[in-house]
Amino acid sequence: MCGFAGVIDLNHLDVNDDLDKRMLASLESLHNRGPDQKGIYKDDYSYLVHARLSIIDTSDSGKQPITKYGKTIVYNGEIYNFKELKNELQKEGYEFFSNSDTEVLLAAWDKWGEQCLNYINGMFAFAIWDKQNKNLVLIRDPYGKKPLLYLIKNRNIFFASDLNSLEKIIDNNQINPLAVESLFKLRFIHDPLTIYENVYKLLPGHIITFSDKEVKNTRWYNLLNHSQEEVNHSFITNNIRNYFDEAVKRRLVSDVDVGVFLSGGLDSSLIVASIAEQGFKYPCFTMGFAGASNYYEERPQAARLAKYYGMKHEEFEIDETTVIKNIPEILEACDEPFADTSAIPFYMLSKQVSSNVKVVLSGDGGDEVFGGYRKHIGEKWSALPFLIPKFIREIIINLLIENKNTSLGEISRKIRRYLMNISREGSERQANWLEQINENTIKNLLGDNLENTKNLLEVYRAPFQDPINSMLAADLGFSLPGDMLVKTDRMSMANSLEIRSPFLDKNLVEYAFSLPGNLKIGSFKGKKLLKESFKKRLPRWSMSAPKKGFEIPIADWLKSDLKSLVEDSCSKKNLDRIGIKDPNIVDEWRISLNSGKRDTSWQLWTLISYKQWLEARGKF
Numbered sequence: 001m002c003g004f005a006g007v008i009d010l011n012h013l014d015v016n017d018d019l020d021k022r023m024l025a026s027l028e029s030l031h032n033r034g035p036d037q038k039g040i041y042k043d044d045y046s047y048l049v050h051a052r053l054s055i056i057d058t059s060d061s062g063k064q065p066i067t068k069y070g071k072t073i074v075y076n077g078e079i080y081n082f083k084e085l086k087n088e089l090q091k092e093g094y095e096f097f098s099n100s101d102t103e104v105l106l107a108a109w110d111k112w113g114e115q116c117l118n119y120i121n122g123m124f125a126f127a128i129w130d131k132q133n134k135n136l137v138l139i140r141d142p143y144g145k146k147p148l149l150y151l152i153k154n155r156n157i158f159f160a161s162d163l164n165s166l167e168k169i170i171d172n173n174q175i176n177p178l179a180v181e182s183l184f185k186l187r188f189i190h191d192p193l194t195i196y197e198n199v200y201k202l203l204p205g206h207i208i209t210f211s212d213k214e215v216k217n218t219r220w221y222n223l224l225n226h227s228q229e230e231v232n233h234s235f236i237t238n239n240i241r242n243y244f245d246e247a248v249k250r251r252l253v254s255d256v257d258v259g260v261f262l263s264g265g266l267d268s269s270l271i272v273a274s275i276a277e278q279g280f281k282y283p284c285f286t287m288g289f290a291g292a293s294n295y296y297e298e299r300p301q302a303a304r305l306a307k308y309y310g311m312k313h314e315e316f317e318i319d320e321t322t323v324i325k326n327i328p329e330i331l332e333a334c335d336e337p338f339a340d341t342s343a344i345p346f347y348m349l350s351k352q353v354s355s356n357v358k359v360v361l362s363g364d365g366g367d368e369v370f371g372g373y374r375k376h377i378g379e380k381w382s383a384l385p386f387l388i389p390k391f392i393r394e395i396i397i398n399l400l401i402e403n404k405n406t407s408l409g410e411i412s413r414k415i416r417r418y419l420m421n422i423s424r425e426g427s428e429r430q431a432n433w434l435e436q437i438n439e440n441t442i443k444n445l446l447g448d449n450l451e452n453t454k455n456l457l458e459v460y461r462a463p464f465q466d467p468i469n470s471m472l473a474a475d476l477g478f479s480l481p482g483d484m485l486v487k488t489d490r491m492s493m494a495n496s497l498e499i500r501s502p503f504l505d506k507n508l509v510e511y512a513f514s515l516p517g518n519l520k521i522g523s524f525k526g527k528k529l530l531k532e533s534f535k536k537r538l539p540r541w542s543m544s545a546p547k548k549g550f551e552i553p554i555a556d557w558l559k560s561d562l563k564s565l566v567e568d569s570c571s572k573k574n575l576d577r578i579g580i581k582d583p584n585i586v587d588e589w590r591i592s593l594n595s596g597k598r599d600t601s602w603q604l605w606t607l608i609s610y611k612q613w614l615e616a617r618g619k620f
Contacts, residue, residue, distance in 0.1 A: 001055060001498035002064065003033030004074035005160035006048040006127060007169055008136050010212055013045050023047050026160065026168040033076070033161060033493045041065040041072050046129050046136075050074045053496055055359060056082075058255050061098035068103070069110040070132050075102045076161050077124030077146045078500070080250035085119060114207065117220050121250065121506050125202070127159060135211040142221040143365070143504050144191065144204030144481025147489060151199045157210050162490070163194060163335045172196050175619070178450050179336075180579070184606055185435045185442055185453065187339040190482040195336040195613075204481050223463075223473060223513055236519070237533040239511060244533075247505030248274040248361070252282075257357040259283045261349065261499075262313070264301030264545065266372070266527060266538075267363025271502060273537050275361075276309040283312040283356065287349040289552055290319035305542055316352045318345060320561035323552070326351075327565075327612070333494035337613040339606035340487050341554045347491040354497040364488055365503035368475040369512045370530040371468060371520040375433040379426075379471055380521055427454040427461055430471055434479060436602045447581045468517025476509070555601035559594060566590060566604055569611045577620055578611055 005026040007013065027038060027049040034051025037060070041048040050064040055078065065074050079085070082101035085108055090096070094107045101122075108116035109128055114137075123145035128137050138159055140148050149166050150159040160166035174197040179189045192200040202208060205221030248271055252258060260275070262268045262284035275282055286302040299315050306313035323344055330347045353360060367373050431453035432438075443449040460477035461470040492499045502508070512520075515529070522528035531543055558566050568574065570590055575583045586607065592598035614620045 001033070001053040001078065001493070002051060002074075002076045003030035003161040003165065003493070004048065004050045004064070004076060004127065005030065005165045005169060006046065006074065006129075006158070008046050008129065008157050008210065010045060010134055010155040010210075013043075013047060015042055015047060019047060022169045023049050026165040027051060029165040029168055030161065032496050035496050037063045039064050041067065041074075043131050045131065045134060046072075048072065048074050048127070048129065053358070053498060055254055055256055055498055056101050057099040059098070062100035062102060064102055066102055066106055068106055070130060071106060071110065072129045072131070073102060073106045073109075073126060075105060075124065075126035076148075077122055077126070077141065078498070079105055079120050079122040079124065080253065080505075081119075081121045083253075114220060117207075123500075123504070125161065133211065135209070138202055138208040138210070139220070140202045140204055140206055142205045142223075142506055143476060143509070144485055145489070145501065145504060147486075148202040149194060149199060150202060150208065152210070152215060153198075162493075163196075163199070164332075166199065170199070172199055173619070174198075177446070177448075180610070181442055181446060181448075181450050183337050183339065183610060184445065184603075185437050185439075186482070187436060187602060187606055188483040188486060189336060189338070190456065190478060204477070223476070224510055233532075236515060237529070240508075240529070240533040241537075243505070243508040243511050244270065244502060245274050245278065247502040247508050249278060250505070251361055251500040251502055252280065254359050256359060258359045258361070259285055259353060259357040260311075261353075261360050261362045262286050262302045262306060262311075263363070264298040264305060264542075265363065266530070266543070266545075267366035267503060268302075269305050269538060269542050270366075270530075270534055271361050271363060272305060272309055272311060273534065274502075276311070277537065281309075281311055282361075283314065285349065285353045285356070285360070286313065286315050287345050287352075288315060288317045289345070290317050293553065301542070301545055305539075308539060308542075314356070316349060318348045318552075320557050322348065323557070324561060328616075329494070330491075331609060331612045332616065333490050334486075334609070334613070335490050337610045338486060338490070339602070339609040340483055341602070341605055342551055343487045343491055344554075345552050346487055347494065350492045350495040350497045354495040358496070359498045359500060360492075362488065362499050362501055363503060364484055364499070364501040365476075365480065365509075366527070366530070368472060368480050368484075369503055369509055370527045371472060371517070372526040372530075373475075374526070375430070376468065376471060376521050376526050377524060378433075379429070379468060380518075380523065425454070426467055426470060427458045427474075430454070430457050430461075430474055436606070441585060444582045445580060445585050447579075466517040468521055469513060470517075472517065472520075473513070554605060555593060555599050558601050558604055565608050566593075569604070569608045574611055574620075578607070578614065580607075 030051035034053045036054040037052040039050045048065050052064060065072050079101040082104040086104045089107050096103050124141045125146040125148035126139055138148055147161060149163055151170050158170050176197045179193045179195045182189045192203050205219055207218055207220045209216045260271055260282055262272055284306045286299050288299040303313050330344055435453055439449045457474040457478055460474040464470040464473050488499050520529045570586050589600035589603045593600045
């Protein structure tokens with residue numbers, strides 16, 4: 001796992017003191033992504049820098065950039081089947097000086113070109129520069145595990161693994177209003193947008209070709225929509241177990257220590273169970289919150305499961321004081337404004353775990369592939385609320401409270417969200433679930449509504465006629481790379497920790513999407529098919545544990561130790577600077593939170609995150 005940055009000028013690159021200074025600053029910014037080795041490549045048209053976190057072949061042989069076959073590669077990620085590819089290439093006469101997957105990837109590109117992407121299984125973002133033909137390709141993995149950002153200006157292209165490093169080599173200070181809207185609506189800035197105008201994230205499964213002949217951005221990977229005929233149920237569950245175990249096994253290949261993030265939930269529990277099934281033992285790590293309600297507490301369940309499988313288990317605890325102390329570095333690690341509060345405990349957990357291991361397996365993607373969220377269950381019952389007259393639904397919505405600290409408040413919150421998010425159109429229902437602020441409120445808050453979320457989702461939903469798979473495909477293509485994987489990548493890389501996600505194995509994902517959606521979701525429970533596949537492997541008490549998100553009690557904290565952040569961000573002066581058109585909306589958020597009737601902590605944390613980011617960048 002690594003980080004890189006580069007600039008290409010197809011006319012001629014003037015490598016002067018200013019450019020050297022910028023590129024070295026960019027390289028230094030990548031230090032946490034790659035603290036083990038640094039590398040630089042220059043020629044008449046290019047300047048590439050690379051920072052390496054050594055995982056496979058930790059010797060100097062794996063150092064990047066690597067130049068062979070007239071091409072130079074900088075690469076971030078892991079190719080899990082690189083040994084098999086290496087064997088194939090050796091049969092074709094290729095010779096290797098290292099045991100790294102980077103060298104194999106470059107040889108595969110030399111042999112098969114773009115077709116090699118169909119053969120590799122992994123997470124990756126990489127750039128390959130062909131000096132002789134003045135041709136650059138930028139490529140990102142199918143599901144967006146690893147980031148890659150770029151700016152194209154005439155015959156120049158600038159690119160990097162994150163915005164912090166890209167900022168060092170470009171001059172661009174214009175905030176993108178589309179990005180601000182996305183942030184306040186969704187808590188994240190969706191791909192391909194970044195907070196800056198004209199700077200973009202390469203979409204998952206896409207490739208950019210930049211040369212004298214063309215500048216082309218195309219999709220190289222499509223999630224296939226080939227639903228198979230219904231077959232024997234035991235055949236399906238057996239296949240899921242086999243695909244999953246193989247995915248876990250691939251991700252255990254490492255020349256450094258490996259561990260597991262164990263939340264106590266189904267996804268991470270299945271990873272531990274698979275490791276045990278294959279005869280291995282790896283340390284497990286769990287984070288807890290001091291004084292939090294049972295809604296947030298996962299440590300007892302995780303400890304019980306680790307003990308059941310004979311795994312070493314280590315727990316960590318955070319509190320408000322620790323969070324306050326780390327907020328500046330957490331927000332800086334976010335790269336651009338990002339308001340998913342689960343980034344906070346993920347950062348703290350990564351920070352603790354990185355002193356023990358360099359690689360961790362995580363359950364990311366399980367919900368998006370197998371249908372684990374309440375909205376997926378709600379999709380099966382989408383017609384039911386229309387039996388209740390609209391005016392009665394509105395009365396019920398206004399009466400219901402939101403409070404995660406009590407059982408009654410949590411049930412009330414779920415019912416309220418369900419009634420609020422109904423629609424007769426699938427893409428609109430999904431947009432309603434995703435948005436924390438509806439589009440009418442956005443218009444009043446920011447002065448305009450520039451994009452409709454349902455239209456963005458429809459791009460991913462359209463190839464699938466199956467309503468459940470349509471929703472899952474949009475989660476996988478839109479929400480996951482924009483939110484969950486941003487949190488995972490930025491927070492772990494800020495602490496020099498590599499995260500591997502078996503549920504996002506290409507073979508497993510493609511098989512899961514070949515199955516009818518109604519097999520995956522029960523009437524009242526998510527991940528029905530996944531649970532049926534592993535019911536004999538996990539203990540019953542683990543299988544029946546309630547689903548919990550990796551969340552912090554942010555609502556409580558914003559009313560107590562973090563209250564000063566709320567007051568500061570909500571001041572009239574700061575709201576004007578941020579660009580809030582109607583401060584009454586923000587006042588309503590604050591009042592609702594303090595009264596306990598509505599949980600508006602997400603909206604307020606978005607405001608705080610954006611204000612802090614602007615201030616850190618000197619734009620305040």
